[in-house]
Amino acid sequence: MVSKIAMGLFTAGVLALGLSSAAMADAKASIEAREACMKANGAMMKVMVPVIKGQKPYDKAANDAAIAAAEAACAGWAGWWGEDTKPGGDLKTEAKAEIWTDPAGFEAAGGAYMKAVAAVKASADEASFKAAFPDLGKSCQGCHEKFRQADQ
Amino acid sequence: MRLFTRRTGLALALIAALGLAAFWLLSAPRPLTAADVPGHTPDLANGKILYHAGGCISCHQPSPELAGVENTVPAGGAPLHTPVGTLYPMNLTPDAATGIGQWTDLQFLNAVMRGISPEGENLIPALPYTSYAHMKPEDVLDIRAYLASLPPVTSPEQEADITALPLIRRGVGLWKWVGLDTTPWKPDPAQSESWNRGSYLVNGPGHCQECHTPRNVFMALDESRAFAGGPHPEGKGKVPSLRGLIERGRYTDAADLASALKDGEAMGYDGLASGGMGQVQRNISQLPESDIQAIADYIASLK
Known part of the structure; x- marks a missing residue:
């Protein structure tokens, strides 16, 4: 009898451990995916900004490739914001708590970015690209100001 | 022998009173006239x-x-x-x-x-x-x-x-x-006019050191580690070092840093929006270009 209870507790303990480490792995994967997405966005900026500054010639193919890479890296975005990926936990993240306390604001900031990317994607020539780009840059800036922490 | 006599009691009270008086005098504001x-x-x-x-x-x-x-x-x-x-x-x-x-x-x-x-x-x-x-x-x-x-x-x-x-x-x-160090800012005659303007803007009105210089045990700025970065004043995260920004490859040169201060993350300069720097950058972007360049010239010289 006692051994049955002990076994039961042991099994439950193993299960709980397993579950929590699985959740931990999920949280870690989410945070890493967010970071990979942001890296791809940063790489996209590195392709576009030199054109805006006049340091490189306009190259629509390069822009489209960078956007496609960012879209691919960010495809799972909606599923990466679990409660266990908040700041202040065991895992390091530059995400701010405001993402979870102001979901509407975060949504709006993401929406501004999506809209700006779509406009850059739709731009067919240099002039329309240069007209569309500032909103994209501002969307990075605006979201980071509210929802990204200082260096960790 | 009793340790606590009326005499020691009086002495202790006197010391406490003197301490209070000293605190009161030393903590009084010392204004300009x-x-x-x-x-x-x-x-x-x-x-x-x-x-x-x-x-x-x-x-x-x-x-x-x-x-x-x-x-x-x-x-x-x-x-x-x-x-x-x-x-x-x-x-x-x-x-x-x-x-x-x-x-x-x-x-x-x-x-x-x-x-x-x-x-x-x-x-x-x-x-x-x-x-x-x-x-x-x-x-x-x-x-x-x-x-x-x-x-x-x-x-x-x-x-x-x-x-x-x-x-x-x-x-x-x-x-x-x-x-509180009330020494007026002084120019460095060995440096350019732009560098000196930048030094004044950074160390006077810009008050960059308040966050970018770590503090000692007295919560005073530790000038031996000026601009070396430190804990974020709001309690979470860190404020980056401004030393060796060019040498460390954060910016290609002072002109690049000036461009970063002017445009911030809207032009892909990572790290200029979060932690309150977004507001700082927006304020700096209101300055004449020559002043932004001056700030960059000075900051870029920090080793």
Whole structure:
């Protein structure tokens, strides 16, 4: 009898451990995916900004490739914001708590970015690209100001 | 033999009284006097530049409860959260009743350069008077003239939400002996005019060191580690070092850094929006290009 209870507790303990480490792995994967997405966005900026500054010639193919890479890296975005990926936990993240306390604001900031990317994607020539780009840059800036922490 | 006689009791009481008296004297504000107010014709344009360099608006934002006040007007009242409590930075508009319209030039200089209110109380050093103390008083008066040109807004002062505030203010007075260096800024003749302008803007109005220089055990800026970065003043995260930005490859050169300060993350310069730097960058972007370049020239030279 006692051994049955002990076994039961042991099994439950193993299960709980397993579950929590699985959740931990999920949280870690989410945070890493967010970071990979942001890296791809940063790489996209590195392709576009030199054109805006006049340091490189306009190259629509390069822009489209960078956007496609960012879209691919960010495809799972909606599923990466679990409660266990908040700041202040065991895992390091530059995400701010405001993402979870102001979901509407975060949504709006993401929406501004999506809209700006779509406009850059739709731009067919240099002039329309240069007209569309500032909103994209501002969307990075605006979201980071509210929802990204200082260096960790 | 009794250890605690009436005599030792008296001696202890005397020591305690002396200690209190010393605390009271040492923690008293030490203000500028009328003789320190320069004869000066205010230059509004200069005041506007230094107002932006000082980033006044970032803390003196209008309270969200003030309907119809543009967020570029320093009407104050918006909460400023600090590790010691919540402050409500005051109304800098010339409103006579709730702003600084009635202040004398000496009162303004004392608040900005010595951290002393018109009532003679020590101000919490969230107001970076520790940096403003190095400014030219003429420049501070120009900022006052610029503020006086703004439309007055009624925005009553709200007491800071800090435990034992009067005692804390006295403590600040004591702290000023180690934390407040009132040496006026001096140019370095070996450096360019632009570098010197940058040095002044960074170390005076810009008060960059308040966050980018770590503090010692007395919470005073540790000048031996100037600009080496430190913990974030709001308690979470770090403030990056400004030393060796070019050598470490963060920026290609001083011109690149100037461009970063002007455009920030909107032009892909990573790390210039979060941790409060977004507001700083927006304020800097209001400066003339030559001043932005000057700041960059100086910062880029930090090793």
